[in-house]
Amino acid sequence: xxxxxxxxxxxxxxxxxxxxxxxxxxxxxxxxxxxxxxxxxxxxxxxxxxxxxxxxxxxxxxxxxxxxxxxxxxxxxxxxxxxxxxxxxxxxxxxxxxxxxxxxxxxxxxxxxxxxxxxxxxxxxxxxxxxxxxxxxxxxxxxxxxxxxxxxxxxxxxxxxxxxxxxxxxxxxxxxxxxxxxxxxxxxxxxxxxxxxxxxxxxxxxxxxxxxxxxxxxxxxxxxxxxxxxxxxxxxxxxxxxxxxxxxxxxxxxxxxxxxxxxxxxxxxxxxxxxxxxxxxxxxxxxxxxxxxxxxxxxxxxxxxxxxxx
Amino acid sequence: xxxxxxxxxxxxxxxxxxxxxxxxxxxxxxxxxxxxxxxxxxxxxxxxxxxxxxxxxxxxxxxxxxxxxxxxxxxxxxxxxxxxxxxxxxxxxxxxxxxxxxxxxxxxxxxxxxxxxxxxxxxxxxxxxxxxxxxxxxxxxxxxxxxxxxxxxxxxxxxxxxxxxxxxxxxxxxxxxxxxxxxxxxxxxxxxxxxxxxxxxxxxxxxxxxxxxxxxxxxxxxxxxxxxxxxxxxxxxxxxxxxxxxxxxxxxxxxxxxxxxxxxxxxxxxxxxx
Numbered sequence: 001x002x003x004x005x006x007x008x009x010x011x012x013x014x015x016x017x018x019x020x021x022x023x024x025x026x027x028x029x030x031x032x033x034x035x036x037x038x039x040x041x042x043x044x045x046x047x048x049x050x051x052x053x054x055x056x057x058x059x060x061x062x063x064x065x066x067x068x069x070x071x072x073x074x075x076x077x078x079x080x081x082x083x084x085x086x087x088x089x090x091x092x093x094x095x096x097x098x099x100x101x102x103x104x105x106x107x108x109x110x111x112x113x114x115x116x117x118x119x120x121x122x123x124x125x126x127x128x129x130x131x132x133x134x135x136x137x138x139x140x141x142x143x144x145x146x147x148x149x150x151x152x153x154x155x156x157x158x159x160x161x162x163x164x165x166x167x168x169x170x171x172x173x174x175x176x177x178x179x180x181x182x183x184x185x186x187x188x189x190x191x192x193x194x195x196x197x198x199x200x201x202x203x204x205x206x207x208x209x210x211x212x213x214x215x216x217x218x219x220x221x222x223x224x225x226x227x228x229x230x231x232x233x234x235x236x237x238x239x240x241x242x243x244x245x246x247x248x249x250x251x252x253x254x255x256x257x258x259x260x261x262x263x264x265x266x267x268x269x270x271x272x273x274x275x276x277x278x279x280x281x282x283x284x285x286x287x288x289x290x291x292x293x294x295x296x297x298x299x300x301x302x303x304x305x306x307x308x309x310x
Numbered sequence: 311x312x313x314x315x316x317x318x319x320x321x322x323x324x325x326x327x328x329x330x331x332x333x334x335x336x337x338x339x340x341x342x343x344x345x346x347x348x349x350x351x352x353x354x355x356x357x358x359x360x361x362x363x364x365x366x367x368x369x370x371x372x373x374x375x376x377x378x379x380x381x382x383x384x385x386x387x388x389x390x391x392x393x394x395x396x397x398x399x400x401x402x403x404x405x406x407x408x409x410x411x412x413x414x415x416x417x418x419x420x421x422x423x424x425x426x427x428x429x430x431x432x433x434x435x436x437x438x439x440x441x442x443x444x445x446x447x448x449x450x451x452x453x454x455x456x457x458x459x460x461x462x463x464x465x466x467x468x469x470x471x472x473x474x475x476x477x478x479x480x481x482x483x484x485x486x487x488x489x490x491x492x493x494x495x496x497x498x499x500x501x502x503x504x505x506x507x508x509x510x511x512x513x514x515x516x517x518x519x520x521x522x523x524x525x526x527x528x529x530x531x532x533x534x535x536x537x538x539x540x541x542x543x544x545x546x547x548x549x550x551x552x553x554x555x556x557x558x559x560x561x562x563x564x565x566x567x568x569x570x571x572x573x574x575x576x577x578x579x580x581x582x583x584x
Binding site: 027029030031032033034036037038040041042043044045046047048049051052055062104107108111112113120122123124125126127128129130131132133134135136137138139141142143145146148150151152155186189190191193194195198233236237240243246247249250253254267268271272275276281284285288289291292295296299 | 318320321322324325328329331332333334335336338339342350351352354355395396398399401402403406407411414417418421423424425426427428429430431432433434435436451452454455456458459461462487491512515516518519522523533534537538541548551552555558559562563566567570573574577578581582
């Protein structure tokens with residue numbers, strides 16, 4: 001493959017260019033390599049982001065004339081009880097999306113504590129990754145059916161004699177949000193488990209042997225060897241799952257449409273509704289900016305705790 | 311020793327349980343998909359008379375052939391361009407710039423955690439102004455831009471690990487940066503490019519928000535977007551809905567099973583680096 005690079009025979013005898021000129025040429029080449037990507041990024045991410053910021057100070061229905069609205073939209077986002085509940089819903093989803101996969105993943109990883117090889121390992125990886133491969137929409141449809149009144153969840157409850165628990169889970173004012181949380185947990189469970197199982201094999205096994213000789217209990221091993229050793233992987237899992245929860249849209253749109261009432265509405269869905277159904281582009285944009293900042297603020301400490309202190 | 315074996319047994323039991331939880335929704339959908347059309351099936355109950363014909367009907371109703379074509383076209387429009395641009399920029403940022411241009415890299419990285427919802431409203435007006443609303447380009451062009459933070463981050467990380475000697479050797483041989491890029495760097499970057507391609511393929515195929523907002527006609531959408539429309543139309547016919555959903559997710563699952571190893575590696579690295 002490298003032949004072509006050297007197939008320019010005269011070039012190697014070329015007199016080197018003066019350093020300054022070469023430097024300038026190098027930075028020109030750099031720009032040629034970077035600019036196409038940057039143009040796409042600027043056109044479809046940076047410009048829209050600036051427009052979002054601009055819209056967020058307007059009162060605009062998307063058609064007629066826009067009027068400057070100051071900080072009113074932001075004040076509405078941070079004081080309106082419905083919008084606060086919607087933002088709160090996203091943070092409640094974090095509990096399910098993050099704690100269930102990370103908790104179960106840690107349990108499995110510390111129980112296996114070793115590479116999963118052979119057919120069993122391969123089957124495990126394949127199956128556990130399925131939810132990552134299918135569209136979230138499909139996960140939403142599958143679980144809408146699981147939680148339906150004649151679905152598997154109710155069927156299982158009946159079969160163990162808990163008929164009084166039978167309900168249409170996604171239509172229930174109390175249970176719809178936890179049910180949506182379970183869907184997200186199901187999607188993220190395999191990814192987190194596999195990340196943690198892989199991470200634990202990198203921990204030096206002699207640490208565990210030494211701890212056992214010192215008479216450490218399993219809990220102490222977990223607390224003082226496994227958890228610190230997995231710090232980075234746990235950080236990755238938390239980052240991925242928190243973003244998935246705060247920026248969720250697909251699952252909610254498919255399984256509940258945000259209902260009943262607004263009990264399962266999340267910011268992503270509300271932005272969509274405000275901008276395209278209620279024609280409140282300014283308010284939608286303010287919520288969009290707030291969502292972006294909330295994601296950044298939630299991720300920053302996780303990154304700081306899990307990456308730098310190694 | 312004894313505790314070690316009980317531990318392994320416990321671990322296996324836990325994993326089997328996780329696998330069962332993962333598979334149950336699919337099995338439940340399959341059993342519902344085989345129930346008589348329009349009936350109200352039960353959660354998980356193998357029907358006495360499996361109606362495999364439901365899949366044929368779902369194929370026709372969902373116009374699966376057209377959907378595959380549409381999704382395929384969108385993937386072909388997005389993935390090669392996005393991978394090429396990200397690889398070029400990753401190389402440029404890793405090998406051709408000094409610390410003075412760190413800000414440029416940080417500008418890309420800033421987009422890593424950006425929720426698509428944060429830009430979807432202006433994107434709608436932008437795409438409308440370009441006259442591309444309700445065409446596949448409404449999905450293709452923005453997605454290329456939205457993938458740049460991850461793509462550039464990913465490829466730059468790869469090129470940072472390539473020894474500097476390599477490009478110096480190519481330079482001494484008189485290669486231009488362009489020939490060095492194509493004949494030295496790209497072949498070496500094949501694993502990183504492969505993983506990026508897999509991830510972008512999956513994300514494009516499964517993209518939902520952009521099609522829902524920017525494209526009305528399900529036949530111009532991605533698979534995931536079309537599935538949303540299918541649910542809206544047939545949501546009450548559970549056997550048909552389940553059959554259609556299973557059909558729509560079959561292509562990715564088949565590709566996943568074929569390239570299982572690469573997919574798992576890509577998804578795990580993707581999570582770690584992202």
